[in-house]
Amino acid sequence: MHDLVVSPSILSADFARLGDEVADVAPSVPWLHVDVMDGHYVPNLTIGQPVVKSLRAVTDRFLDCHLMISDPRTYAPQFIALGAESVTFHPEVDDDPLSIVHELHERGAHVGVALKPKLPLSLVEELLPHVDMLLVMTVEPGFGGQAFMTEVLPKIAEADDWRRANDASFRIEVDGGITVDTVAGTVAAGADTLVAGSAVFDRDDRSAAVRALLDAAIAARPTAGR
Ligand code: DX5
Numbered sequence: 001m002h003d004l005v006v007s008p009s010i011l012s013a014d015f016a017r018l019g020d021e022v023a024d025v026a027p028s029v030p031w032l033h034v035d036v037m038d039g040h041y042v043p044n045l046t047i048g049q050p051v052v053k054s055l056r057a058v059t060d061r062f063l064d065c066h067l068m069i070s071d072p073r074t075y076a077p078q079f080i081a082l083g084a085e086s087v088t089f090h091p092e093v094d095d096d097p098l099s100i101v102h103e104l105h106e107r108g109a110h111v112g113v114a115l116k117p118k119l120p121l122s123l124v125e126e127l128l129p130h131v132d133m134l135l136v137m138t139v140e141p142g143f144g145g146q147a148f149m150t151e152v153l154p155k156i157a158e159a160d161d162w163r164r165a166n167d168a169s170f171r172i173e174v175d176g177g178i179t180v181d182t183v184a185g186t187v188a189a190g191a192d193t194l195v196a197g198s199a200v201f202d203r204d205d206r207s208a209a210v211r212a213l214l215d216a217a218i219a220a221r222p223t224a225g226r
Pocket residue numbers: 009011012033035066139140141142143144145146175176177178195196197198199
């Protein structure tokens with residue numbers, strides 16, 4: 001069983017003070033979640049390579065880059081070259097996502113695949129033996145601060161069942177609308193890696209915000225499988 005990890009999404013941070021924001025939250029977390037959007041795969045633009053380069057210079061935290069972009073084959077290697085430890089992409093954008101997984105592994109990164117709320121687990125089943133993480137979106141990708149979609153919970157449980165049945169070891173990350181109220185259901189279903197944007201950065205005390213999420217997650221964690 002993986003350690004529970006909270007990965008704060010810097011999308012909800014104050015970008016004019018990003019270094020301070022990262023320094024504020026970093027002592028409380030091992031990971032930082034970086035949402036890259038291209039205005040094509042999703043109807044929004046956020047940040048790209050220069051920000052990852054600058055982040056790498058000021059933090060040693062594990063950079064968990066979530067690429068909501070149409071061309072991960074071209075751009076994902078660039079994020080790895082700049083120091084991202086993990087890149088997660090949406091596999092339906094490419095005809096041969098497994099070859100992207102292998103190529104990114106060869107470059108030394110952890111590799112994840114992400115599933116939008118309406119896409120079934122079957123879409124990524126062939127990739128699951130090869131990835132380090134499955135990111136299950138619990139909102140439609142594109143924006144922080146949206147409401148959690150409860151209807152995605154069965155897919156998290158299905159992924160956890162698949163992981164156990166196949167003796168696989170990928171993390172299950174949930175992303176979107178994660179709060180102290182919604183995190184328990186995802187952890188009970190099998191999630192171990194918890195992205196939280198507004199639930200962390202909209203609070204004055206980021207350490208307390210992370211602690212509250214972890215406490216709720218620990219309380220909900222199944223002791224010996226579900
Ligand atoms: C949405 C992003 C999320 C987002 C989460 O497309 O992938 O990572 O920043 O923000 P909250 O936790 O506020 O829903």
